[in-house]
Amino acid sequence: MDKFTAIDRITPYAPELALQQGCSIGVRATMLTLEDQPDVQTGAAAGATRQLPLEIWYPAAPDTPQGGTYDTLLRCGERRAILRGRACRDAPAATGITAPLIVISHGYPGNRFLMVHLAESLARQGYVVAACDHTGSTYDNQSDFGITLLHRPLDQRGVVDGMAAMNGDLGALVDCSSVGVIGYSMGGYGALITGGAGLTTAAVDFSRAPPARLLARHMAGSDTHEASMDPRIKAIMPIGPWGNLYGMWDATGLAGLRVPTLIMAGTADHVSDYEAMRGIFEGATGVERHLLSFAQAGHNAAAPYPAAPESYAVSDTLGWAPFEHYADPVWDTVVMNNIAQHYAAAFFGVHLNGNTGMRAYLGDDFKGFKDGTTAGLRMESLQAI
Template sequence: MRHAIAAAAAVLTVGPVMAENRIDTIRPDAPALSAYGDHVVGVRKYELTNPGQIDIVNTTAENAPTYDRPLTVEVWYPAAESVEAGGTYEGVNLRAASVQVALEGQAVRDAAPASAGSFPLIVISHGYPGNRFLMAHLGENLASKGYVTVSIDHTDSTYADQNAFGSTLLNRPLDQDFVVETFADFSAISPELAAIIDGDTVGVIGYSMGGYGALIYGGAGVTQASTEYAWGTPNGLLTRHLAGSDTHAKMPNDKVKAIISIAPWGKNTGFWDADGLAGFSKPLMLMAGSVDDV
């Protein structure tokens, strides 16, 4: 009996340490379309730079400097049929820069892309704070069904570099548009990946602050009051996304065919009103709770 108890204790002790953090588990009660598709999935990481952006973190009352804004992205895509599925994401930050884990999934790091096909582009945008791995399960799953999915690490908004909230307010839709345009013609960075991307058929999926950005990107403008908050974007710079402004009128991108906004932020702090939301011009799937005041 003592040996049996000792063995059971050993299992309980080492089990959690050895457990895999799988992102590709499909529960028996999941909806029918939850299962992975027919494509083997590849994954790659890219470091991008959006030049000449306003540096909100270092903006003062007298000066709004510009900088080359770095953006790290994770890209999932249909891979060559000869690739064997399965891989690990190492060193992923969860909830804090100091907490890192490894995630297990279906994607194969740096796998060769499919030899043929033209796949729509999906851009995924996380919350504040967050990172590009929070919806990695969705990125993998969509890629297996014939999409190229790009998940953004939004600078100043990740667990590793969380900074001034005003940067997130201004940059979310700008980051989304920059990534859409970058991957619409990706030939200068990766000709083989560019060859399978249908850059004229694009969807955007945003969660929380990502959903806020996606609404703006789709044509919804923010209120005048939201551009004046002391805790928001300084110097009235958020008027770039003000409903009815000339700058915001340029925001919707013809390449974007549909948007999914999951629990978009801003209602509880007066960022949206009927007039601003009336400017939204894309097919929208809005996912939100009826008692969620955010």
């Protein structure tokens, strides 16, 4: 395979914060083990073990050479592609600094590389970024949907705990007292729960929910949901978050969200439904929140990396081209990636690093954008009541 798909492209239209070169970055792979987890197959509330492949991007030593590749499975679960970025595999971590943690959580299905463009961009901005394969929700292991509903927030918190327990140079670098979560689609569903938005009784009884009312542990007002709230989580960025269309939250649940939130959504998203995502934005009355809308973009707005050439041909398994999992019919993917990188830098700069100067980039005047490059974008903000 001699083709590469670049995931670090910056277009001439890119807004200011996406243009910043930042620091040298490295990447490492490891395996995260989560013990005493619930088991959807048996209905047991505890006792199972989950293995999550984990990729970690981080600021590297200043003299680290840049450039590397990622060998990734595509949506069809059969073909592979080689992605090319800037991170150097297994490079020594930067010393003498600490870096806030950002967890990236993919959709159903997906894998840890789906938002690699954001991972590399944020690592260059000085964050440690960790993304796992959510077992049972990947391209080659797309299991019962109840596994995704139950485990997505548990996995996200498990990644935080795993990173906090890390030793060596990465353990010295990462600051797990200040954590952000980015979630796409079902990852966005998980991020909302992780951020405090407890589920409804209707969610627990949903036709695709796990058995034995296992989902009740995430229900708004329950002792288990309240006990799971992690003060280390300071902000979340759901992209195309799934769930509100299907009654996963009500007014009480959304009002329980307790960390600043930036939602990104396509107005033509027929998976998560744009009006349902607006409902999350409007209903999360207890926190500062923002909604960045991409006019006429679908469910793939902003999150996935640019479609690899290997994804273009129709898959016999799917009956459609995997390309459709990554691309948007209206928007250029790289343009959207750069916009997402810009806003992620601003949002987490404010809420993880305390950089109040970054707040100016979150207004509706599109600070940092070149003239003529904001057509089709809408930025709205609401404060806590």
